[in-house]
Amino acid sequence: MKVEAIPAAQGNYLLHNYEETAANFDWTDVEKEFSWYETGKVNMAYEAIDRHAESDRKNKVALYYKDQGRSESYTFYEMKRMTNRAANLLKAHSNLEKGDRIFIFMPRSPELYFMMFGALKMGLIVGPLFEAFMEGAIYDRLDDSDAKAIITTPELLSRVPHERLPNLKTIFLVGEKIEEDQKVIDVQKYLGTSSDQFEIEWLDKEDGLVLHYTSGSTGKPKGVLHAQYAMVQQYQTAKWVLDLNEQDIYWCTADPGWVTGTAYGVFAPWLTGTTTVILGGRFSPEGWYKAIEDFGVTVWYSAPTAFRMLMGAGDALVKEFNLSTLRHVLSVGEPLNPEVVRWGMQVFKKRIHDTWWMTETGGHMICNYPSMTIKPGSMGKPVPGIKAAIVDDQGNELPANQMGNLAIKKGWPSMMRQIWNNPQKYESYFMNDEWYVSGDSAYMDEEGYFWFQGRVDDVIMTSGERVGPFEVESTLLEHPAVAEAGVIGKPDPVRGEVIKAFVALNEGYDPSEELIQDIQQFVKKGLAAHAAPREIEFKDKLPKTRSGKIMRRVLKAWELDLPTGDLSTMED
Numbered sequence: 001m002k003v004e005a006i007p008a009a010q011g012n013y014l015l016h017n018y019e020e021t022a023a024n025f026d027w028t029d030v031e032k033e034f035s036w037y038e039t040g041k042v043n044m045a046y047e048a049i050d051r052h053a054e055s056d057r058k059n060k061v062a063l064y065y066k067d068q069g070r071s072e073s074y075t076f077y078e079m080k081r082m083t084n085r086a087a088n089l090l091k092a093h094s095n096l097e098k099g100d101r102i103f104i105f106m107p108r109s110p111e112l113y114f115m116m117f118g119a120l121k122m123g124l125i126v127g128p129l130f131e132a133f134m135e136g137a138i139y140d141r142l143d144d145s146d147a148k149a150i151i152t153t154p155e156l157l158s159r160v161p162h163e164r165l166p167n168l169k170t171i172f173l174v175g176e177k178i179e180e181d182q183k184v185i186d187v188q189k190y191l192g193t194s195s196d197q198f199e200i201e202w203l204d205k206e207d208g209l210v211l212h213y214t215s216g217s218t219g220k221p222k223g224v225l226h227a228q229y230a231m232v233q234q235y236q237t238a239k240w241v242l243d244l245n246e247q248d249i250y251w252c253t254a255d256p257g258w259v260t261g262t263a264y265g266v267f268a269p270w271l272t273g274t275t276t277v278i279l280g281g282r283f284s285p286e287g288w289y290k291a292i293e294d295f296g297v298t299v300w301y302s303a304p305t306a307f308r309m310l311m312g313a314g315d316a317l318v319k320e321f322n323l324s325t326l327r328h329v330l331s332v333g334e335p336l337n338p339e340v341v342r343w344g345m346q347v348f349k350k351r352i353h354d355t356w357w358m359t360e361t362g363g364h365m366i367c368n369y370p371s372m373t374i375k376p377g378s379m380g381k382p383v384p385g386i387k388a389a390i391v392d393d394q395g396n397e398l399p400a401n402q403m404g405n406l407a408i409k410k411g412w413p414s415m416m417r418q419i420w421n422n423p424q425k426y427e428s429y430f431m432n433d434e435w436y437v438s439g440d441s442a443y444m445d446e447e448g449y450f451w452f453q454g455r456v457d458d459v460i461m462t463s464g465e466r467v468g469p470f471e472v473e474s475t476l477l478e479h480p481a482v483a484e485a486g487v488i489g490k491p492d493p494v495r496g497e498v499i500k501a502f503v504a505l506n507e508g509y510d511p512s513e514e515l516i517q518d519i520q521q522f523v524k525k526g527l528a529a530h531a532a533p534r535e536i537e538f539k540d541k542l543p544k545t546r547s548g549k550i551m552r553r554v555l556k557a558w559e560l561d562l563p564t565g566d567l568s569t570m571e572d
């Protein structure tokens with residue numbers, strides 16, 4: 001279902017002329033913005049924190065933190081001192097060396113960021129883990145990456161099966177009343193007393209930075225290794241896509257357990273010296289709006305699932321808060337349904353800018369920019385310096401409006417450097433040594449906008465027509481009864497596949513045969529007859545990852561009575 005294009009917002013944006021910039025841009029020019037361009041000594045923690053602490057930004061707030069019990073702020077100078085202390089304590093109480101893997105498994109708090117950047121200052125590779133992971137998920141990741149240490153809390157410790165992980169030598173515990181032993185170190189005891197001077201471990205730009213396991217939407221999570229050099233792209237897209245300026249107060253709602261929470265939660269904003277908000281605790285519509293009001297958030301980066309939950313909380317609630325500081329809103333992680341974009345225009349009077357990228361790409365790939373017209377339902381256009389295309393299964397570029405593999409020309413700055421422990425998997429992403437093939441299906445229109453259609457494996461072939469599940473789901477969501485929708489292809493002897501929709505209903509609606517027919521008619525009229533689901537099954541809830549992505553493979557497995565595969569990232 002197409003929604004009318006929304007013209008560019010008025011303003012003086014960092015990317016003011018997309019076409020001109022895209023035609024003339026070269027990534028190597030960005031290298032000059034970093035101190036390592038002169039010194040040859042690289043470290044993300046230096047560029048994101050210390051560099052500002054040694055400049056006019058010294059007393060500027062780097063981090064605002066709030067949860068139910070705490071409300072704190074730290075300047076870049078204070079962040080430098082705290083991360084130095086963290087680095088000293090890590091060094092004094094372990095045998096960790098440059099390149100070793102250390103995992104962080106704890107709820108968001110200032111200590112998480114002190115420790116993360118302390119570890120980076122030591123030259124370690126940091127593996128962030130979402131706090132809701134259970135023992136099996138923790139074991140798999142620590143074992144796969146041969147982790148040497150973990151930073152966690154007493155509450156979560158029971159989920160770290162250290163007896164089964166012989167190479168996990170040290171456990172750093174952040175909490176109260178810690179009993180130390182040879183393996184367990186009390187972080188709070190040393191964080192206040194360690195020296196605030198630390199000699200950074202200088203690295204090569206190709207040395208490791210973070211090891212992120214993917215979200216597990218389509219199968220077993222993969223360990224994606226990124227290099228320090230990713231900062232080139234993260235910095236530049238902080239400007240072009242997030243449009244971050246000196247005065248901005250930026251809030252990215254993603255947990256650092258997912259790549260968005262590191263790359264655009266802290267790296268990108270701090271590389272540009274931007275004040276960043278971190279909100280602890282659970283999602284609540286009131287709490288979120290209040291955070292925007294209290295901190296005066298200007299740039300807000302979130303996800304479709306969160307926007308849909310805010311929609312569900314009602315428009316009246318929005319009016320109880322002063323959100324007038326908001327100037328730029330963005331979304332990532334899942335297709336952004338046109339319905340959500342329309343709602344954003346209604347309640348925030350702001351365009352919601354979709355951004356497409358993945359753990360493996362390490363940075364933004366295809367986005368909407370404030371100075372560009374938005375076509376709701378489209379992911380936008382490639383970041384200047386990125387060549388994206390739709391290719392067939394042989395790697396030939398397809399003409400406009402043909403659905404195929406969404407691919408990126410190999411070799412952008414933040415491209416993954418390895419799939420940990422799995423070189424074959426790494427190789428399998430590349431075609432003809434030219435294209436990185438994303439696994440997503442899309443088409444490009446005549447004006448160069450890209451339209452997401454679904455995961456390649458989820459594209460449905462019905463009576464000879466290729467149907468992307470995303471458009472069907474988006475249309476279903478437009479129906480007043482539908483709260484959530486997941487669409488799969490179900491094998492059919494006559495049609496190849498038929499479209500089956502799983503639907504969760506809004507409050508006040510009950511499943512019935514009439515409702516099924518009404519929804520089917522609605523999709524026929526709104527999209528196309530061949531795209532209307534032949535079967536609709538009502539569910540209270542759809543299976544989702546902890547970062548809010550619908551797991552279509554689980555729906556399919558349920559439907560076909562197949563094994564569901566790795567469920568470590570599925571929400572409860």
Ligand code: ATP
Nearest residue numbers: 214215216217218219333334335355356357358359
């Ligand atoms: P796994 O690779 O383990 O199956 P995953 O692909 O969900 O999990 P991520 O790297 O977190 O892991 O997510 C990237 C994927 O998320 C993309 O390939 C795409 O399918 C989806 N995605 C991200 N942003 C968007 C967007 N703006 N529009 C549509 N889909 C998006």
Ligand code: MG
Nearest residue numbers: 214218358439
């Ligand atoms: Mg993926």
